[in-house]
Amino acid sequence: MIDLTTHFGTVTFANPVLTASGTFGYAGEFAELTDLDKLGGVVTKGISPRPRFGNPTPRMCETACGMINSIGLENVGVDAFLSDKLPLLKRIGAKCIVNFFGETFDEYVECAARLDEGNRAAGGGIDALEMNISCPNVKKGGVEFGTDPVVAGQLVRACRGATQLPLWVKLTPNVTDIVALARAVADAGADGLSVINTITAMGIDVRTRRPRIGTVFGGLSGPAIKPIALRMVYQVARAGIGLPICGIGGIRTAEDAAEFLVAGATAVQVGTHNFTDPDAAARMVDELAALCAELGVSRVADLVGTLDVSG
Numbered sequence: 001m002i003d004l005t006t007h008f009g010t011v012t013f014a015n016p017v018l019t020a021s022g023t024f025g026y027a028g029e030f031a032e033l034t035d036l037d038k039l040g041g042v043v044t045k046g047i048s049p050r051p052r053f054g055n056p057t058p059r060m061c062e063t064a065c066g067m068i069n070s071i072g073l074e075n076v077g078v079d080a081f082l083s084d085k086l087p088l089l090k091r092i093g094a095k096c097i098v099n100f101f102g103e104t105f106d107e108y109v110e111c112a113a114r115l116d117e118g119n120r121a122a123g124g125g126i127d128a129l130e131m132n133i134s135c136p137n138v139k140k141g142g143v144e145f146g147t148d149p150v151v152a153g154q155l156v157r158a159c160r161g162a163t164q165l166p167l168w169v170k171l172t173p174n175v176t177d178i179v180a181l182a183r184a185v186a187d188a189g190a191d192g193l194s195v196i197n198t199i200t201a202m203g204i205d206v207r208t209r210r211p212r213i214g215t216v217f218g219g220l221s222g223p224a225i226k227p228i229a230l231r232m233v234y235q236v237a238r239a240g241i242g243l244p245i246c247g248i249g250g251i252r253t254a255e256d257a258a259e260f261l262v263a264g265a266t267a268v269q270v271g272t273h274n275f276t277d278p279d280a281a282a283r284m285v286d287e288l289a290a291l292c293a294e295l296g297v298s299r300v301a302d303l304v305g306t307l308d309v310s311g
């Protein structure tokens with residue numbers, strides 16, 4: 001029997017397989033397509049203080065090895081999340097991580113505070129908050145907060161004071177030095193790091209000579225970004241910052257997930273692949289156990305950070 005238990009800071013997951021924000025709705029959308037109880041955790045679509053309608057279409061296009069999206073953080077807002085979405089998330093076995101953001105510093109803090117308050121009023125259900133300072137698809141309140149270590153640190157410090165829940169920070173790969181960002185948010189009080197969000201990209205239709213995405217640029221996700229994400233997870237892990245890392249980027253199989261664990265992640269999130277195979281993340285849990293057996297480890301935790309880079 002393989003022990004898949006994963007301790008991510010103060011949060012204990014039954015297994016390290018989570019679903020990534022924006023690719024799994026608020027979990028209810030997937031209830032008939034997969035076994036939600038099997039997942040280690042679900043990360044919700046990003047929540048803002050008020051509902052948002054997102055960007056104009058087209059908001060998604062396919063590439064040869066992934067997709068580009070520019071949804072623009074469409075979401076139901078914090079009140080509707082707490083009243084309509086949290087009850088189901090509370091009932092399922094998977095832990096619930098709420099991804100959140102704002103357009104301004106004050107909105108970030110407001111969102112963290114209202115989620116914290118709503119969680120206490122509901123008697124729990126939210127296990128951690130994941131702060132998105134890395135969305136490339138919005139004019140205000142996204143990646144501009146996540147590319148400057150000083151600004152990112154100030155924002156994390158402000159939100160830290162607004163909630164008692166574990167605070168994860170989701171980093172953008174659209175920087176030269178991801179370790180500087182990771183260090184800044186760790187110093188500011190983050191409890192965990194999610195690495196990575198999408199990579200700024202574009203597609204062009206030569207017949208119409210138009211961009212394939214309404215906002216011209218969008219975020220690339222899927223298999224194309226996995227090697228970049230792995231490199232960044234490894235860089236952050238190697239820097240010895242001391243925070244647990246949730247690895248994200250192009251994960252489709254148990255072997256992909258294991259690569260992130262070996263690179264130094266303590267848990268992983270499955271994103272774009274949920275659109276192709278909504279049951280893949282849940283299945284990956286069993287596949288990961290089988291892979292551990294094959295690799296001769298009895299606990300999945302024994303894979304974490306075991307990369308051998310000796311000559």
Ligand SMILES: Cc1cc2nc3c(=O)[nH]c(=O)nc-3n(C[C@H](O)[C@H](O)[C@H](O)COP(=O)(O)O)c2cc1C
Nearest residue numbers: 020021022046132196197221222249250251271272
């Ligand atoms: C359609 C779509 C919507 C997304 N929405 C969010 C979001 O609301 N908040 C967030 O932090 N990340 C969001 N992401 C980024 C994913 O959570 C994930 O970091 C990224 O897609 C890389 O993982 P993947 O290659 O497995 O998809 C979104 C991604 C996609 C494809």
